[in-house]
Amino acid sequence: MSTTIMVGYFAGFLTTLSFLPQVVKTWKSKSASDLSLGMFSVFSVGVLCWLSYGVLLQEPPIIFWNTITLVLVLSILVMKLRFDS
Amino acid sequence: MSTTIMVGYFAGFLTTLSFLPQVVKTWKSKSASDLSLGMFSVFSVGVLCWLSYGVLLQEPPIIFWNTITLVLVLSILVMKLRFDS
Numbered sequence: 001m002s003t004t005i006m007v008g009y010f011a012g013f014l015t016t017l018s019f020l021p022q023v024v025k026t027w028k029s030k031s032a033s034d035l036s037l038g039m040f041s042v043f044s045v046g047v048l049c050w051l052s053y054g055v056l057l058q059e060p061p062i063i064f065w066n067t068i069t070l071v072l073v074l075s076i077l078v079m080k081l082r083f084d085s
Numbered sequence: 086m087s088t089t090i091m092v093g094y095f096a097g098f099l100t101t102l103s104f105l106p107q108v109v110k111t112w113k114s115k116s117a118s119d120l121s122l123g124m125f126s127v128f129s130v131g132v133l134c135w136l137s138y139g140v141l142l143q144e145p146p147i148i149f150w151n152t153i154t155l156v157l158v159l160s161i162l163v164m165k166l167r168f169d170s
Contacts, residue, residue: 007138007141011134014128014131015135017127022121031119034118036106036110039107039110046101053093056092
């Protein structure tokens with residue numbers, strides 16, 4: 001595997017997994033008022049587009065990472081909507 | 086330009102620009118306690134890896150979007166560190 005591809009895989013691993021501490025923090029604190037609804041809404045649609053891009057390209061790593069990211073980001077979004085109201 | 090490439094460009098546009106409302110919100114409220122330091126730290130390193138991946142591939146769109154994302158995410162991180170202390 002080339003260095004470039006390894007850097008790409010590692011980048012995807014980091015940007016996907018980075019949402020996990022936010023999920024845990026928001027779940028524990030039951031507080032999400034400092035989170036921007038705009039950011040997480042637009043980001044969700046963006047990740048859905050990355051997923052479509054991966055499906056169109058038939059690239060399993062893009063499909064894999066973006067599916068996990070989408071689940072994590074949507075769970076933050078759901079908590080934001082629940083805890084803010 | 087193929088549909089696939091257009092979807093890719095649009096996906097990058099959305100996931101990059103999504104950080105802008107969070108920057109504005111955090112700047113206005115001067116409050117970042119609900120944001121996960123872990124998320125924004127790991128995400129920054131991840132975006133730096135995507136940027137390196139773009140440089141290695143010599144792909145201008147990957148370099149372009151990830152440079153803007155890095156600036157936005159680092160500004161959120163700096164505000165988090167300043168406003169929390």
